[in-house]
Amino acid sequence: MPNFPVLFGNTAFPVNLVAIGTIIFTGLVVLVLMRVAVAKMDMRRPRGMQNFVEWALDFTRNMARDTMPTESAVRFVLPLAFFTLFFLFIANWLGLIVTIGVKLHHPIPWLGLTAAKLATTKGDVLFFDSPTANMSVALGLAVLVWLISHARGLRHPKLWFRHFFSPSPLGLLEEITNPLTHGMRLFGNIFAGEALLTVMLQAPFALGWIPWTLPLILVWLLYAGFVASVQAYVFSVLLCLYIGNKSFEGHAHS
Template identity: 30%
Template sequence: MHEAPIIMLGGFRLDLSVLLMLVVTGALVFIFAVLATRRLSVENPGKLQNFMEWAVEFVRNLISSTMDMKKGKHFISLALSMIMFIFVGNMLGLPFQAVTEVTEVSQAQVFNQPIVTAVDAFNEAHAKDPEAHPHVELAWWKSPTADLSVTMGLALVAFLVSHGLGLFRNTRGYLQHYLKPFALFLPINLIETASKLLTHGMRLFANIFAGEVLITTILKLTTFKVFGAIAAIPLLMAWQGFSIFIGAIQAFVFVILMMVYISQSIETHDEH
């Protein structure tokens, strides 16, 4: 497996590949949104405008399946931004990979900061064999959603929005549901709430990470010269096609779960 380019900054481990891919994902979503809404027309809408209108309608239907649209209309922008960001992020690791090779410890630096993962790999190799000449491969391009910290961050946003809305817009009903059906169920309900946060982020991460691991494994077939390359091409094409489907499904699942959690927090028991 390739190493992540991690540096220490202010006592924190900063993964530069994740930071890079978050910027790229955000920029792509922003550029697409600007292009799709730049020249709006009722009589002669462009292809991007038609696609954006379809996306908005899709999100509206998604939200309406979880709550009344009188309340749900306020979350269209949130759901649309989230589903576009996650889908684009899921797709970025499919077309190609950007990997650099480091053969010396002195090369394992970025902005005059040592890349700790590469340094640790060199130290480990030299500890086993002082005469060894190891090389470390650093992966710079991948799906940001293949990193657990990103998916848990997205899940935390959904968690804070849903529970914040429940606490401030539906305070009595929100707090009472932790005591149902009996007050003794309070610990179980709290555990259930925490587990929703964990599973929300873990589900997205596990699916996208597993897909990228398999792509890396298939690419290693090319090391077996001509036969390996011939075998890798159809396998890679088939898996990438399937990964597009999985990436779209996971973006949909993440957002619809977010809307379900928001609905459960802001609606009273009588409205369910």
């Protein structure tokens, strides 16, 4: 597994610079695409990026309506679900489109790239990757969804407290497992896809120049891209489901 530049590597809270950089990069890509979509809006005949964004918005709205109890809950979750879907779609594809790495021959201890760590990967250091291939990023997104869902549920404290024990006290256990499975599902699929792709790319060439793994790489890219797209959808629909389960507007008087 390649090394990453890390700040405060010897502390309990190391900061992965690659993850932070790719999160910012993905956010900028989303902002640019949104700006392009609204730059020349045509309400009668939408074209290009505007047409795609409007289709994605309608898709997300229908997804929210299938999981949220009321129309007001749909309006609440729609911006979050839409941008999460868009962000994750781009983030999940980043490591499949391009991966930037270097081979270091000298350690950089203040970035966590010690001689011992470089020795384990023969000096390979990754500087660009999918942010969702990082466990902390995926779990952080899941915990954020968990916090938002409970914050919305607390608008009706009695119903919020009651739902922990309905239909059984096992609801308390679900509050722990839901964010874990929500984030780990995203991380596991994206990381596994990119890890296997890295192995294929590092395989020795036949006769020193023939990439005998090229057919496998192309097939795996198609499959990994499909999984990356599906995982963006799965994470977003679970986001709507978890927040919808704690949107008690329809039961506020029960």
